[in-house]
Amino acid sequence: MGKNIVIGIDVGTSSVKTMVAEKKKGENPRILGAGESASSGVRKGSVVDISEVSRAVVSSCREAEKSSGITIKHAYVSMGGLGISSLRQKGVVAASRADNEITEYDIKRAVEACRSPVALLPNKSVIDAHPLFFTVDGELTSQNPAGLVGARLEAETMFTVGLTPYLNNLIKSVEGAGVAVDDVVASPFAASLAVLNKKHKEAGVVLVDLGAATASLVVFEEGLPLSLEVFSIGSSNITNDIAVGFQLPMEEAEKLKHNFSSEKARKAKLADIIDARLSDIFELVEKHLKKIERNRLLPAGIVVTGGGANLADLAEFFRRGLQLPAQIGAPQNIRCDYNRFQDPKWSVAAGLCLYGFEDGKGYVPNLSEIKGAGSVLSRWLRAFLP
Numbered sequence: 001m002g003k004n005i006v007i008g009i010d011v012g013t014s015s016v017k018t019m020v021a022e023k024k025k026g027e028n029p030r031i032l033g034a035g036e037s038a039s040s041g042v043r044k045g046s047v048v049d050i051s052e053v054s055r056a057v058v059s060s061c062r063e064a065e066k067s068s069g070i071t072i073k074h075a076y077v078s079m080g081g082l083g084i085s086s087l088r089q090k091g092v093v094a095a096s097r098a099d100n101e102i103t104e105y106d107i108k109r110a111v112e113a114c115r116s117p118v119a120l121l122p123n124k125s126v127i128d129a130h131p132l133f134f135t136v137d138g139e140l141t142s143q144n145p146a147g148l149v150g151a152r153l154e155a156e157t158m159f160t161v162g163l164t165p166y167l168n169n170l171i172k173s174v175e176g177a178g179v180a181v182d183d184v185v186a187s188p189f190a191a192s193l194a195v196l197n198k199k200h201k202e203a204g205v206v207l208v209d210l211g212a213a214t215a216s217l218v219v220f221e222e223g224l225p226l227s228l229e230v231f232s233i234g235s236s237n238i239t240n241d242i243a244v245g246f247q248l249p250m251e252e253a254e255k256l257k258h259n260f261s262s263e264k265a266r267k268a269k270l271a272d273i274i275d276a277r278l279s280d281i282f283e284l285v286e287k288h289l290k291k292i293e294r295n296r297l298l299p300a301g302i303v304v305t306g307g308g309a310n311l312a313d314l315a316e317f318f319r320r321g322l323q324l325p326a327q328i329g330a331p332q333n334i335r336c337d338y339n340r341f342q343d344p345k346w347s348v349a350a351g352l353c354l355y356g357f358e359d360g361k362g363y364v365p366n367l368s369e370i371k372g373a374g375s376v377l378s379r380w381l382r383a384f385l386p
Contacts, residue, residue: 005032007064007075008352009057009179010187011170013042014212014236014307016053017346018060018075020068021334021353029357030335032070034349035063044213044232045081045187047169054176061179074180076352076359079127080187081214083166086228088132089114092154102136102145102153110134110155118159125167127186128160130225143224158225160186183359187211188218188228190351195305195329195344196220205300207329208285208318209348210308212236215281219294227292231284235308238277245273258310275317282321301325309344 010017023029037059041052091113136150201220213234219226243253289295301324319326331350
């Protein structure tokens with residue numbers, strides 16, 4: 001497989017989605033094909049039946065191979081659900097040069113110093129590392145302090161961590177389908193690559209990935225991620241409420257959720273049911289924004305993506321519930337010749353492909369490198385190297 005081809009596999013609670021994309025020199029990445037299959041071995045975003053998920057991955061990949069003409073041997077894989085969380089950590093090192101000029105080597109050491117306490121957390125593995133700020137001799141600097149002079153360099157890094165058993169089960173499921181794992185990426189970060197633009201992230205935005213069984217969010221400001229959180233509630237909870245409220249089979253309740261009835265009384269009752277369940281999500285999101293002191297302080301507002309974002313009038317529900325500008329986010333940073341992929345449910349898969357093209361600038365990593373002590377830093381540090 002050529003290095004200009006990247007595959008992303010989004011392992012979700014309701015389905016497994018595989019996307020194949022190509023990038024030619026001087027052009028934006030383009031989707032070549034994709035596949036989707038029902039998933040019955042995932043609960044709350046975490047793998048609970050490896051063999052079931054492996055079968056779903058095989059089915060999804062076969063469909064993607066058929067539509068793209070590409071044989072899938074390795075891929076970037078998403079990890080979501082309640083098994084992931086984020087934390088921030090600081091690390092301090094002394095300048096290594098006699099003249100106290102800060103080098104890329106010092107930057108890497110400082111970020112690795114942030115990682116050391118995280119690596120000691122029981123039963124958890126680092127998935128992503130996002131260096132945020134650097135301080136030289138107590139003075140806050142830019143994201144790249146290389147070349148500055150100072151005796152003491154401090155870094156602050158945000159880590160996304162996953163429960164190790166959940167991560168291992170995910171990797172085993174994909175490898176059991178005959179697909180090697182290039183890297184594992186937290187689902188909300190993958191979605192942000194496909195959905196958000198630079199202006200969103202600079203101004204301040206919260207992205208909510210509304211899945212079947214969970215809702216995950218990531219907050220950006222000044223181009224940097226501030227926090228990540230996952231809630232144990234998703235669009236399937238709305239379906240369940242509709243099924244009970246209208247005494248309908250689950251399949252009919254799902255259809256009704258996406259297609260409001262024209263009958264006024266029926267539509268009003270449906271809106272009340274949806275609003276009541278979404279209020280639970282609004283409360284959790286608002287509580288988190290208050291915790292990080294960003295409540296109603298994000299000019300770019302809220303962007304909702306994921307399979308649950310196809311709910312009719314969802315943006316209006318979020319706008320009214322959180323008193324923030326709201327919009328539905330679908331893949332926009334990748335070219336697509338088919339309308340079916342311009343759907344919020346494909347955001348994570350598309351983001352995985354975009355991540356893969358970024359990651360592939362230097363080399364194609366293997367899994368042992370990915371989870372090693374310095375590997376999560378190497379991709380970020382390459383951006384500062386000539």
